[in-house]
Amino acid sequence: MPELPEVETAVRRIRRLAAGRTITSVRVLHPAYRRRLPRAAARALAGDRVTAVSRYAKTQSIHLTSGRLLEVQFRMTGDWVACRSGDVFPPHARLALMLDDGVALVLDDPRALAVVRLHEAPAPVTSAPDALSPSFDEDWLASALASRRAAVKAALLDQRVAPGVGNIYASEALWHAGINPRTPARGIGRIRVARLVAALRLVLRRGLRTGVRYYRTGSARTATSRFAVYDREGESCVRCGAPIRRIVLAGRGTYFCPRCQRR
DNA sequence: CGCGACCTGCAT
DNA sequence: ATGCAGGTCGCG
Numbered sequence: 001m002p003e004l005p006e007v008e009t010a011v012r013r014i015r016r017l018a019a020g021r022t023i024t025s026v027r028v029l030h031p032a033y034r035r036r037l038p039r040a041a042a043r044a045l046a047g048d049r050v051t052a053v054s055r056y057a058k059t060q061s062i063h064l065t066s067g068r069l070l071e072v073q074f075r076m077t078g079d080w081v082a083c084r085s086g087d088v089f090p091p092h093a094r095l096a097l098m099l100d101d102g103v104a105l106v107l108d109d110p111r112a113l114a115v116v117r118l119h120e121a122p123a124p125v126t127s128a129p130d131a132l133s134p135s136f137d138e139d140w141l142a143s144a145l146a147s148r149r150a151a152v153k154a155a156l157l158d159q160r161v162a163p164g165v166g167n168i169y170a171s172e173a174l175w176h177a178g179i180n181p182r183t184p185a186r187g188i189g190r191i192r193v194a195r196l197v198a199a200l201r202l203v204l205r206r207g208l209r210t211g212v213r214y215y216r217t218g219s220a221r222t223a224t225s226r227f228a229v230y231d232r233e234g235e236s237c238v239r240c241g242a243p244i245r246r247i248v249l250a251g252r253g254t255y256f257c258p259r260c261q262r263r
Numbered sequence: 264c265g266c267g268a269c270c271t272g273c274a275t
Numbered sequence: 276a277t278g279c280a281g282g283t284c285g286c287g
Contacts, residue, residue: 003281006281030270032270058282073282074281075270075281075282075283076271076283077270077271077272092271110271110272111270111271111272112269112270112271113282113283114282115282115283157282159283166282167281169281230281251265251266252281252282253279265286265287266287267285268283268284268285268286269283269284271280272279273279273280274277274278274279275277
C-alpha cells in the first residue's frame, strides 16, 4: 500500500504533530511488534522528546533529543493515524506513541509487517539520492543503470538504484517513458534515461499531490483510475488502445502496454 | 537472479 | 480452500 507518496504524506502528518513533543509512553499491541521493539526499548522511549521526523526512501526516522532514532518502515500496509484522547484506535493498531499533549500516533498496520527499530545513534548517510530529491537526476540514474544487466523494472525496485521507487510507480514511470519493463537496465540509452527520470518525477509528484491512497479492494478501487497501467490488465492503453498486459518480473506484478513499450 | 519469510485480510 | 497484495531481507 504505501509507496513513496503515501510515506511522505504520512511523515508530514506526524511531523506536524510530533515535533517538539515528548513521548510519554509507547504501547506495543501485537506480538510481532513486541519482537521488533522489546519491552526495554519501548520503555526507554518514554520521556524522550522528538526533535525531527525525516524520511529516506520509504524509511522514516523519528529523531530524539537523546540522540537515539526510531526507524519505521511501513512495508505493505502500514500507516500513521493520529488519535486524540477518547478516540477509539483503528482496528489494526499495532503500536502507539503517546505524546505529552494527549495525542497518540498510532501505527495502523493490518498485515503487521512494518518494521520498527530503535537505534542508539543516527544511521550512517547513504549516497544514493532519494527518488524525490533534485539530485535524483539523469546523471545518477544513467550511472546506476549502466552496471546492471537485470531488467530495468527490477533495477528500479532496487533501493540502491532508485531509493523510494516502488512497484506501482516503477510500472507507471516505464509506461510514461515508453520503455519495456524487461529491457536490460544497461541497454537504456541516455535519452531514454532522461525520459525515465522525468517520468518518475511526474508520477511520484502526482501521487504526492493527489494524496490518494491505493487500495485494490472495495469502493476505493476507483482510485485505480489514476494509474495508466497498474492493475489494469486487459484494459485499453489510454495512449494507443492496445490491451494492457501483466507479467511477473522480479517476483512482482508488472503492467505495461505491449505496443507503446516496445523492446 | 528467483524465492521464501515476515503477517493478515480480502476476492475468487 | 486457494491465491494474491503497494516491501524488504536473506538464502541458495
